[in-house]
Amino acid sequence: MQKNSYGFTLLELIVVIAIIGILAVTVAPLFRGRESQLRTKEFVAKLNALMQVSWQQALVSQKVQRVYFDFRNKKILLEEQKDIEGKDFVPIKSEFLDTQMEIPSTYFFKNFYIEGKDEMLRKVRAAYFYIVPSGLAQTVIINIIDQGEELKERESEKFGLVLNPFSAQFEYYDTFQKP
Numbered sequence: 229m230q231k232n233s234y235g236f237t238l239l240e241l242i243v244v245i246a247i248i249g250i251l252a253v254t255v256a257p258l259f260r261g262r263e264s265q266l267r268t269k270e271f272v273a274k275l276n277a278l279m280q281v282s283w284q285q286a287l288v289s290q291k292v293q294r295v296y297f298d299f300r301n302k303k304i305l306l307e308e309q310k311d312i313e314g315k316d317f318v319p320i321k322s323e324f325l326d327t328q329m330e331i332p333s334t335y336f337f338k339n340f341y342i343e344g345k346d347e348m349l350r351k352v353r354a355a356y357f358y359i360v361p362s363g364l365a366q367t368v369i370i371n372i373i374d375q376g377e378e379l380k381e382r383e384s385e386k387f388g389l390v391l392n393p394f395s396a397q398f399e400y401y402d403t404f405q406k407p
Contacts, residue, residue, distance in 0.1 A: 263376065264334075264374050264376045264385050265385075267332055267334070267374065267376065268374065268385070268387060268400070271331075271332060271335075272389065272398060272400050274326075274329050275304065275329065275389075275398055276397050276398055277326065278295070278304060278306060278326060278327070278328075278329055279295065279365075279391075279396045279397055279398065280396070280397070281306060281320075281322075281325050281326065281327060282295055282306045282320075282359050282396065283359055283363055283365070283395075283396035285306070285308060285320060286359045286360060286361050286362075286363055287361065287362075287363050289308060289361075290361040291308050291309040291361060292308075292309040292358055292359070292360055292361065293306060293307070293308055293309070293320075293358065293359040294306075294307040294308070294309075294317045294356050294357070294358055294359075295307075295356060295357055295358075295359065296317075296354060296356040297331070297337075297340070297354060297355045297356060298353075298354050299331075299337060299352070299353055299354060299355070300353045300354070302330060302331040302332075302333060302335075303328055303329070303330060303331060304328060304329050304330075304331060305319055305327070305328045306319070306320045306327040306328065307319050307320060307356075308320050332374070332376075334374050334375050334376040335372050335373070335374055335375075336372065336373045336374075336375055337355075337370065337371070337372055338371040338372065338373055338386075338404070339369065339370065339371040339404070340352075340355045340368075340369075340370050340371075341367075341368065341369040341370070341406075341407045342355065342357050342366055342367070342368055343366055343367050344367065344407040357391075359396055363394075363396065364393055364394065365391055365392075365393045365394075365396045366391075366393065367391065367393055367407070368389075368390075368391035369388065369389070369390050369391070369405045369406070369407055370388065370389040370391075370398075371386070371387075371388045371389075371404040371405060372386070372387055372388075372389070373385070373386050374386075374387070386402075386403065386404055387400060387401060387402055387403070387404075388400075388401040388403060388404050388405035389401070389405075390405050
């Protein structure tokens with residue numbers, strides 16, 4: 229009488245481990261850049277949400293809005309014209325809407341074109357552009373390099389953002405853009 233035994237033989241285990249190893253080696257490179265892609269998609273979505281708030285504020289308040297990129301503190305802030313002369317701007321505060329956001333620490337701003345002029349050539353610590361009460365925004369092109377840890381083995385990810393002046397929304401491009 230033969231006894232039924234349950235389990236795997238050593239040979240079966242070795243074959244399964246080998247198959248898993250081969251799959252890991254072939255599939256792993258596909259997921260390496262995934263973290264930076266997710267970070268970029270999240271950044272663009274949050275930036276466009278912020279732009280939508282600024283655009284709506286301009287229409288409702290009938291005041292000029294300023295989108296302020298603070299490179300030193302890695303933040304993007306929304307500000308509103310304080311007085312009719314337009315020289316002073318104050319941060320927009322809201323309990324219900326996000327009026328600022330963080331810039332990922334791995335992002336390096338290569339170009340920041342406002343109306344065709346690259347603000348980064350002046351080695352600025354901040355750059356900003358306006359949205360007027362009619363809802364129109366200045367022409368803006370931003371080129372960014374993502375220097376994340378997961379990208380060290382391969383070339384850094386470069387992408388461009390172009391602001392549509394009528395909708396005040398950024399369009400993502402997987403290459404640098406020029407004015």
